[in-house]
Amino acid sequence: MxxxxxxxxxxxxxxxxxxxxxxxxxxxxxxxxxxxxxxxxxxxxxxxxxxxxxxxxxxxxxxxxxxxxxxxxxxxxxxxxxxxxxxxxxxxxxxxxxxxxxxxxxxxxxxxxxxxxxxxxxxxxxxxxxxxxxxxxxxxxxxxxxxxxxxxxxxxxxxxxxxxxxxxxxxxxxxxxxxxxxxxxxxxxxxxxxxxxATGLDWPGSISFTAALGALTLGIMQAPLHGWLSAQVTGLLSAAFALMVLFVWIERRVRRPMLDLSLFRYTRFIGVQALPLATCYCYVVLLIMLPIRFIGIEGHSELDAGWMLMTLSLPMLVVPAMAASLAHRIPAGVLCGAGLLLAAVGLLYMSRIAPGQSVWDWAVPMLLVGVGSGMPWGLMDGLSVSVVPRERAGMATGIFSTTRVAGECIGLALMSAVLVGLLQWRLHVAMPSVEIDVVNATARQLAAGNRLLAMAPWPDAAHAALITAYSEAFRWVMYVLAAITTVSALVVFGFLGKAGAAPEADANSCAVL
The missing domain is CATH 1.20.1250.20 (MFS general substrate transporter like domains)
Incomplete structure (x- = not known):
């Protein structure tokens, strides 16, 4: 029985x-x-x-x-x-x-x-x-x-x-x-x-954090439309800062905070927070920007774009486990930093691909980024709990997950705004006689992948110039992403490069976008 x-x-x-x-x-x-x-x-x-x-x-x-x-x-x-x-x-x-x-x-x-x-x-x-x-x-x-x-x-x-x-x-x-x-x-x-x-939900902390993240994201998204120095954008960004200060003030005073700020006294824990931010800029942002380019700008079908993206995503099925095996012999921080540098190389390689090149031209840089991103992806969840005392592991996981998802939200909005801003600048330089409103609207449509709408107000002779402007703006976005990824790798080497506690979570611990 x-x-x-x-x-x-x-x-x-x-x-x-x-x-x-x-x-x-x-x-x-x-x-x-x-x-x-x-x-x-x-x-x-x-x-x-x-x-x-x-x-x-x-x-x-x-x-x-x-x-x-x-x-x-x-x-x-x-x-x-x-x-x-x-x-x-x-x-x-x-x-x-x-x-x-x-x-x-x-x-x-x-x-x-x-x-x-x-x-x-x-x-x-x-x-x-x-x-x-x-x-x-x-x-x-x-x-x-x-x-x-x-x-x-x-x-x-x-x-x-x-x-x-x-x-x-x-x-x-x-x-x-x-x-x-x-x-x-x-x-x-x-x-x-x-x-x-459990003492229930920290409502003041939850509301202030949600409002701060919302105001920051909305402000960044509004910047290409109204300008970074406009009253609307500066008001939203100022409100986000004030709300985040309020959130920190609240969390330092409640008995059971959602975010225990005392964990940031551990320097290795600070270094761990660089990992989800880095993988956001070298990997997650591409999951959004590349489909828009493949489908909206280059004219690939949705299915073809999906197949192309598999070169970027498939390494996530095997590389995290490989990184976890290597972490028994090589410090996890060294593996994470090396992976980020490899991803930065892939981003620089990707910056050289012009519109219209073959699927195979994309395969190598996307594979480099996928493999490089997969190395910290498989280790950072375990690191987030192994660098703090065992009894603080639950809170450490919560902070790490929030850093990851909130950072991805902000990163996506920020890189979209950067692409629009670069497009506006390129188009202004290439066509100084065109009205600024037309140029700005075209830049926003191109960044969103609406090629036909973007080209509608322009004569056929100008269409090639629009695609060239997009290509150059995209190139500089890749430079920005590569720079952020490289700086993140240096931070990881500095904070986590020495041998320390081994990750206690498994290689494929649940990862969040």
Whole structure:
């Protein structure tokens, strides 16, 4: 009888793992799917480049700003409840997205998907930690991380195929299908668990952090439209700074803060925070900018763009595990820094590719970036907890995850603004007699991948000059990304280059976009 009960319990745990892994497909599918679908959505629903950018930025903003709050809610009200609610919300939002006909509603629903993604990640990972112990926990989180990598690698191809054969609305149904399976297979077997010491959500901290991140992202996105020195942009950036100061003040005074700032007294912990910021600029930004270029500027189909991106994403399936094996002989900080330098080389190589070159010309630099980014990607989750005392590991993980997702949100908005600004400057230099409003509008349309709309006001003879301007602006963006990645590598070498505590998490620990 006990053997049967034990077998049933093991089967139940693996069903729970299967459900959480299925749900782990949702964040990468939601992220990469929105980027690949953006040009097709723009062609059907219209909208300004600013509004279209919210298809991705709205998702990331909601995800990053609510991740800490979702973790606190899961501790207070139950990991199973938060996880299943998040999956259900994502499924509902995806179904509504498939029928939406106006861009503002689409962006609002994308924000709901981001909120749901935060609930899924916070509740799901906490639930797994309760269900598994010891080596089984390591294997469970390895499977979770691998699933996330599969979503990154194959998400663009799946989205491209669905858009090509069924339209962009079908692309939002993949996450819904994964969510329904997760709800049916694993959630009924999941046990509810709570933190008996939880004191509830830090509402003042949560609200001030969300408002600060929102104001900063909105200010950066508005800069190409109104100018960095405009009253609107400076007001938003000033508000973001004031709100972040308020957030720090709140967190230093509450009994159980969402963000324990005392952890930043550990210098190696500061160095770890450079890793998610670096991988944002050398990898995550490309997952958005490259589909826009491939589809919107160079005219590739969504499916072809998805296949091209696999060269960038496939290394994430194997390189993290390889890096973890090497970390037993080489300091993890050295491996991470070396990987970032390799990614910087790939970015510089990518800067030399002109529009119209073959798929094979892109393969080598994207492979370099993918391999280089995969080395810190597989180590940084473990480093985030190994560089602080064991009893502070939970808070360290929360800070690290928030740094990663919030940094990605800001990084995407910032690099889009940089591309628009460079395009405006290039077009002004090339065509000084053209009205500034026309030039600025063209730059915004090109940066969003709306080549036909960008070229509509211009004579045919000027079209080649517009593409050349885009190519030069894109080249300089790659220079900027390579510089940020190189500086990050130097910071990592300085803070983490010496031998220290080995990462305690597995190589494929759950990674967030």
């Amino acid at each position: 006990s053997t049967t009960t034990s077998s049933g319990a093991r089967a139940g745990r693996w069903l729970i793992l299967g459900a959480v892994c299925l749900a782990a497909l949702i964040p990468p599918l939601g992220f990469t799917g929105g980027a690949v679908a953006m040009p097709a959505i723009g062609r059907e629903l219209g909208g300004s480049p600013f509004a279209l950018n919210w298809i991705v930025n709205g998702y990331m903003l909601a995800f990053g700003s609510t991740l800490m709050a979702a973790g606190a809610l899961s501790d207070q009200y139950g990991r199973k409840k938060v996880f299943s609610t998040g999956v259900g919300l994502f499924v509902l939002a995806s179904l509504l997205l498939a029928g939406v006909s106006q861009l503002p509603w689409l962006n609002l629903l994308r924000g709901a998907q981001g909120l749901a993604g935060a609930m899924i990640l916070a509740g799901g990972t906490a639930a797994l930690a309760q269900e598994f112990d010891g080596p089984a926990r390591t294997r469970a989180f390895a499977m979770l991380g691998t699933t996330f990598g599969i979503g990154l690698a194959f998400g663009p191809v799946l989205t491209g195929w669905l858009i090509q054969d069924f339209g962009w609305r079908a692309s939002f149904l993949t996450g819904a299908a994964a969510g329904v399976l997760a709800l049916l297979l694993g959630v009924p077997k999941m046990h509810e668990s709570r933190d008996p010491g």
